[in-house]
Amino acid sequence: MKKHSKQLLLSAVFTVLLVSTLFAQPAQTLIEVNVAPDRGDWIYKAGEKVKFNLSVTKNNIPVQHISVRYEAGPEMMPPVTRGNLVLKNGTAVIDGGTLKEPGFLRCKVVAIYEGKEYVGLATAAFDPESIRPTTNEPGDFMQFWENAKAANAKIPMDAKMRLLPERCTEKVNVYEVGIQNYKIGSRLYGILSVPKGEGKYPAILRVPGAGVRPYNGDIANAERGVITLEIGIHGIPVIMDASVYENIRAAALDGYQNFNLDDRDRYYYKRVYLGCLRAVDFIFSLPEFDGSNIVVMGGSQGGALSIVTAALDSRIKGLVAFYPALADLTGYLHNRAGGWPHLFNEANLAFNNLPRKIETSKYYDVVNFARHLKVPGFYSWGFNDVTCPPTSTYSAYNVITAPKTLYLAEETGHWTYPEQWSKATTFALKLLGR
Structure with a gap:
């Protein structure tokens, strides 16, 4: 590796360390509530329907028969849909609906394990570069x-x-x-x-x-x-x-x-x-x-x-x-x-x-x-x-x-x-x- 490249990489690493206290990734929890849209880039066209894949894990293993509640709707707005599920195998698919105009639709899931709540969410984009x-x-x-x-x-x-x-x-x-x-x-x-x-x-x-x-x-x-x-x-x-x-x-x-x-x-x-x-x-x-x-x-x-x-x-x-x-x-x-x-x-x-x-x-x-x-x-x-x-x-x-x-x-x-x-x-x- 050339000297310049090494210096550039070192600078980037130092910068990461410098800002890590302000922009740190959240710590993992005992129970992980994993939510993701069913499309790899999380981007949809207005009017297309999104489904959210859900898994609740402990030690990276799906938690059996765990109860969850969920809600979905435009981000930061009152939810349009709500529901409750029992995940027999620790996984489920949630119908998130759609947006008719450019924007973001968010699905929030709350799992209850041993009396404590654990939260996961995912947000699907609909024509984001058309938002005005x-x-x-x-x-x-x-x-x-x-x-x-x-x-x-x-x-x-x-x-x-x-x-x-x-x-x-x-x-x-x-x-x-x-x-x-x-x-x-x-x-x-x-x-x-x-x-x-x-x-x-x-x-x-x-x-x-x-x-x-x-x-x-x-x-x-x-x-x-x-x-x-x-x-x-x-x-x-x-x-x-x-x-x-x-x-x-x-x-x-x-x-x-x-x-x-x-x-x-x-x-x-x-x-x-x-x-x-x-x-x-x-x-x-x-x-x-x-x-x-x-x-x-x-x-x-x-x-x-x-x-x-x-x-x-x-x-x-x-x-x-x-x-x-x-x-x-x-x-x-x-x-x-x-x-x-x-x-x-x-x-x-x-x-x-x-x-x-x-x-x-x-x-x-x-x-x-x-x-x-x-x-x-x-x-x-x-x-x-x-x-x-x-x-x-x-x-x-x-x-x-x-x-x-x-x-x-x-x-x-x-x-x-x-x-x-x-x-x-x-x-x-x-x-x-x-």
């Missing part, structure tokens, strides 16, 4: 964001870097970074990892999934010869004790996704989206940066931020987005699944179903940013995701006219296999000339 978004783009969408960018550019960056000797390696210097963003005194924090060798380097901006947490930085790719900046979004330092984030998550930032949704100029994500662009500004200010080659990557909320950043900043050369959140938020208002944070689902409808909030959501919906992408992107998700439903992610993906690569791992939910991250890393490094 329910949201629409406001006429002044791009002007709104151009004005916001211009206002943010007037805020001095006032970047501050503090070396973290305990995190540095033989090849990489690691810093905590604070950058002024959005208004005077408001800051964005992150972990910057910079190769020590002489020369100029490309860069990766890593944007975060939802939540409130500390960050370690992407040291592995920095050792590969890439500047990496991993940012938080909440304006708080990212190297504090874990208990601090737990307290903030449960108190001041509980439900931050809903903050000021009735005002497009004050909605929580305005500062977040602008913060991603400010992070790009910071990378371009670094003397070690090659001045040109930069990609952005993330999953879930981070997948959304990757699309937003690449759409709003022409300096970005490409992106990686796993199961992007914040896509087609108004789906629930049209009797189908909407994207995380499910602003208009049944649980949030009474609070958020107001004209001003619906209108604000359009200025932050990933679908409307996806329409403006001009750079290559790598996208990946599964059909069983109940956090960022595939109806919503396809709503964004299908409007993208820029070069795009979709890598499906159909059975996955809101998690990834190592192979997904390996392919994503290869894609990103290739764009960076690595």
